Amino acid sequence: MELFRISRNVWGQEILQGMSWDLLPVFFGAGAAFIICHMIYRWLFAPKDEVDDEC
């Protein structure tokens, strides 16, 4: 998986075009993984008293 988008200019030099769009599912997956992990933690492990521990 590439981290960056790179192209070449008219002189054949590499130029940075931005982040690779292959990372789109990675960031989406990271959000989904965080949500699933937090839900499992809350269901199974978290103390039951309710406090404001998240945003």
Add this chain to the structure above:
Amino acid sequence: MSVEEFSGPDSRAYQKLIRHTLTDRLFHWGTAASVLILLGTAFFPIMGWEFAWVSIHWISGIVLTLLIAFHIVRASFWQDIYSMWVSFEDLKNGIDLARWNLRLSEAPPRTAGKYSLAQKLIHYLFTLVVGITIVTGCLMLVKIDTSWWERDPYWLQEGTWGIIYVLHDFGALLLITMLMAHVYFALRPEKLHFTRSMIFGWITRVEYEKHHDPSQWRVDTD
């Protein structure tokens, strides 16, 4: 702070205490709409949905920039900017909260002021990430033609543009993860009163006394 009362035997417990004024709610939902439009116009074409996205994207970016500028001025001069300040007490409560969650302590942590430490930290993170995308996005406006200026792709060197693109893209990608977490917490059952207050403005006195420390966030009462 405004106060509105229900009628009935539990009127005091269910007093409506205003947590977010109409201006703050309009700012929040205006920001949310512009960020969603920006993310949609950025990523839908990449995912294969072709449409003329550039104009919608940069106009939404300018709307977001103006909204953030309005918020900075309003928060600095017309609101209590220290309500978002991370104090030593916040950090201590954060440690207590972590210890309680890890079952290293049996005493639940103290309640927070208007905003919890987690809410303050996510606000700072949004400030940083949205700030980066706004600054880089404003610089990228130089490379498009508008009614007010002509594009100048040679304003900066290629290498500098590359760094600007990377920062802009990274901020946009990170916003996807952050928005997912933000919406998830907003929809959690124990957080719905916060979400309601961002829609209608108010929380009840019961919620205020349960979730907030009156010594850190005082509300006016009759």
